[in-house]
Amino acid sequence: EVQLVESGGGLVQPGGSLRLSCAASGFTFSSHWMHWVRQAPGKGPVWVSRINSDGSSTNYADSVKGRFTISRDNAKNTLYLQMNSLRVEDTAVYYCARRVAAAAPYYFDFWGQGTLVTVSS
Amino acid sequence: DIQMTQSPSSLSASVGDRVTITCRASQSISNYLNWYQQKPGKAPNLLISAASSLQSGVPSRFSGSGSGTDFTLTISSLQPEDFATYYCQQSYSTPWTFGQGTKVEIK
Numbered sequence: 001e002v003q004l005v006e007s008g009g010g011l012v013q014p015g016g017s018l019r020l021s022c023a024a025s026g027f028t029f030s031s032h033w034m035h036w037v038r039q040a041p042g043k044g045p046v047w048v049s050r051i052n053s054d055g056s057s058t059n060y061a062d063s064v065k066g067r068f069t070i071s072r073d074n075a076k077n078t079l080y081l082q083m084n085s086l087r088v089e090d091t092a093v094y095y096c097a098r099r100v101a102a103a104a105p106y107y108f109d110f111w112g113q114g115t116l117v118t119v120s121s
Numbered sequence: 122d123i124q125m126t127q128s129p130s131s132l133s134a135s136v137g138d139r140v141t142i143t144c145r146a147s148q149s150i151s152n153y154l155n156w157y158q159q160k161p162g163k164a165p166n167l168l169i170s171a172a173s174s175l176q177s178g179v180p181s182r183f184s185g186s187g188s189g190t191d192f193t194l195t196i197s198s199l200q201p202e203d204f205a206t207y208y209c210q211q212s213y214s215t216p217w218t219f220g221q222g223t224k225v226e227i228k
């Protein structure tokens with residue numbers, strides 16, 4: 001059974017840092033591109049970042065570029081999101097999501113349960 | 122960035138009703154369009170990929186159509202478990218973008 005389990009969320013002050021983790025199981029993690037998607041309270045999902053299967057290529061939303069870093073450890077089957085210089089507007093539930101391995105058109109075929117990040121003084 | 126616009130933002134319907142949700146892209150995205158259902162406190166769940174491909178396990182009352190800039194999600198006969206928020210999402214170009222959502226409520 002495919003499972004994605006996020007952790008690391010919590011309450012942090014503006015300007016602070018957090019590192020989110022997403023533990024993957026039930027599939028060959030190293031074969032899949034992985035993404036982070038966030039959802040502010042009462043709002044729709046917003047794509048944050050993605051990383052290719054071997055970790056050599058990454059992309060970011062403009063809103064987090066230069067502050068967030070996505071990475072992965074294929075030996076540990078774990079995806080990460082290092083979040084620095086956090087802002088109030090980064091408050092959201094953060095989901096890791098698996099991109100389907102097949103050819104395009106691509107989609108998210110599995111999502112984690114999410115971890116809440118609250119940025120507040 | 123490609124903007125995705127859904128309509129309506131919300132609707133009220135009864136069990137058994139036919140429901141149609143539309144999604145328009147700000148530029149052509151071929152068939153790189155996916156539909157997700159989200160219930161409160163849960164992650165989005167994929168219903169339809171590539172505009173019209175029903176995912177395994179999704180009831181056949183759900184269907185998708187469209188290509189280019191205009192897309193439709195149809196629920197042929199609304200069931201109690203279908204009351205939720207629906208999002209379209211394009212995977213044609215990065216950043217992948219979502220519509221603002223359509224909340225389907227009980228009339």
